[in-house]
Amino acid sequence: MRIIATDVGTGTQDILLFDSGKEVENSLIMVMPAPTQVVAERIHRVTKAGKALVLTGTIMGGGPSAWAVRKHLKAGLPAYATEAAALTIHDNLERVKAFGVQIVTEEEAKRLADSGEALKIVMQDFDLYAVSCALSNFEVRMPENYAVAVQDHGNAPDKSNRVYRFELLRELIEKGGKLEDFVYRPEEIPQAFTRMKAQADSLLKATADINTRAVFMDTGPAAVFGALTDPAAVQPSIVVNIGNGHTLGALVDENRITAVFEHHSSRMDPEKLQDYIIRLADGKLGFDEVFEDGGHGAYIKEVPGFGRVRSIMVTGPKRGMLEKLSSPEIRQEISKKLHFAAPFGSMMLSGCFGLLAGFLEKYPETSIKLINH
Numbered sequence: 001m002r003i004i005a006t007d008v009g010t011g012t013q014d015i016l017l018f019d020s021g022k023e024v025e026n027s028l029i030m031v032m033p034a035p036t037q038v039v040a041e042r043i044h045r046v047t048k049a050g051k052a053l054v055l056t057g058t059i060m061g062g063g064p065s066a067w068a069v070r071k072h073l074k075a076g077l078p079a080y081a082t083e084a085a086a087l088t089i090h091d092n093l094e095r096v097k098a099f100g101v102q103i104v105t106e107e108e109a110k111r112l113a114d115s116g117e118a119l120k121i122v123m124q125d126f127d128l129y130a131v132s133c134a135l136s137n138f139e140v141r142m143p144e145n146y147a148v149a150v151q152d153h154g155n156a157p158d159k160s161n162r163v164y165r166f167e168l169l170r171e172l173i174e175k176g177g178k179l180e181d182f183v184y185r186p187e188e189i190p191q192a193f194t195r196m197k198a199q200a201d202s203l204l205k206a207t208a209d210i211n212t213r214a215v216f217m218d219t220g221p222a223a224v225f226g227a228l229t230d231p232a233a234v235q236p237s238i239v240v241n242i243g244n245g246h247t248l249g250a251l252v253d254e255n256r257i258t259a260v261f262e263h264h265s266s267r268m269d270p271e272k273l274q275d276y277i278i279r280l281a282d283g284k285l286g287f288d289e290v291f292e293d294g295g296h297g298a299y300i301k302e303v304p305g306f307g308r309v310r311s312i313m314v315t316g317p318k319r320g321m322l323e324k325l326s327s328p329e330i331r332q333e334i335s336k337k338l339h340f341a342a343p344f345g346s347m348m349l350s351g352c353f354g355l356l357a358g359f360l361e362k363y364p365e366t367s368i369k370l371i372n373h
Contacts, residue, residue, distance in 0.1 A: 001018075003143060004143050004145070005352040008126065010246070011245065014031050018356055030134065035060060035127065036063050036065040040064035047071060050077065051077070051118065052112070054080040054081070055122075057123035058201070059195050069099075070099060087155075091157040092157035125195070125198075126148050144210050147214065149216070150199060152168075163297070165297075166299060173299060177301070178256050178257075179255065182218065183362060184362075186200040186216070199216065200214065215355070219351055223243075224354065226350035226351050226352065226356075227241070228252060229357065236308055237311045237313055238252075238277055238280065238309055241316040242268070242273075242317070244265065246263065249262075249276060259303050265318050270321055270329060270330075273321060282306050309337060314340050
């Protein structure tokens with residue numbers, strides 16, 4: 001069985017091509033610029049050329065791509081977008097229009113691009129064609145099985161998407177908090193997860209002529225369950241994923257996420273992060289505190305207390321926030337339990353291994369074994 005797992009972040013997209021006929025460590029991997037970074041660069045080129053811009057495709061990760069659109073408009077250049085693509089900029093299309101983006105139909109977008117009035121950029125998180133081209137240059141064919149993770153805030157045109165994201169996470173934790181609660185086949189994706197649903201629709205359309213099997217997850221739970229494949233992850237465990245854009249911490253007990261916090265990595269520092277870790281396990285970290293500090297929030301269903309936590313697993317490209325600290329800078333109670341997760345030897349691929357575990361949850365294959373605690 002061959003499965004391609006793609007974990008889409010803010011800074012990078014991490015890609016794993018798993019082949020059950022080989023050792024996991026021999027899986028092919030790519031760590032490439034995130035789609036939002038790629039799109040942002042393409043928009044910058046249009047701006048530098050002094051041309052009008054037309055966005056097509058679907059909702060994808062914002063941040064750099066959305067900021068690039070705003071910069072294009074600030075330069076006094078026209079920007080057009082279909083409704084689906086415009087949702088990348090904001091869930092409220094009236095807000096998008098207020099920024100100066102002109103909403104057009106798919107037909108109008110095509111006319112603008114075909115006539116040369118505007119340069120077209122396709123918005124999408126998982127570019128099947130780009131990945132296929134990269135692999136084909138090394139004589140590697142694409143598989144029929146896919147697992148994709150994106151960070152999904154849901155569709156919240158009239159409220160903070162940070163608040164809405166935590167409402168969705170709380171529901172999933174209350175549902176059980178197990179891996180199976182966070183992974184979806186295309187037809188199972190809740191309507192609230194608009195970004196995830198858009199990528200599923202796009203992938204199935206692009207692979208309509210083959211027998212595609214696919215699953216989708218949010219990047220946060222994918223990283224958590226992936227880090228748990230590291231043998232050092234003894235539960236109860238706190239898993240911290242320090243990503244380029246976001247830092248997520250989750251308490252996992254008996255393979256269930258029972259508490260979680262999420263913040264922006266740019267707003268975190270070693271002292272704050274260590275404090276969050278301890279207070280999450282003690283049940284003393286509140287939503288309002290994290291939210292008012294600019295983060296997404298926190299939710300605690302049940303916790304064992306920090307004293308009963310057996311391992312703290314840290315992963316993600318910004319894990320140096322803790323890894324590079326000198327001994328006096330690390331709190332003693334944390335240092336005794338601290339491990340830097342590298343599932344199957346690959347620190348950057350925690351999310352991909354979580355996706356792989358999720359795929360096997362939905363499409364069981366008894367011959368494939370992942371370490372799971």
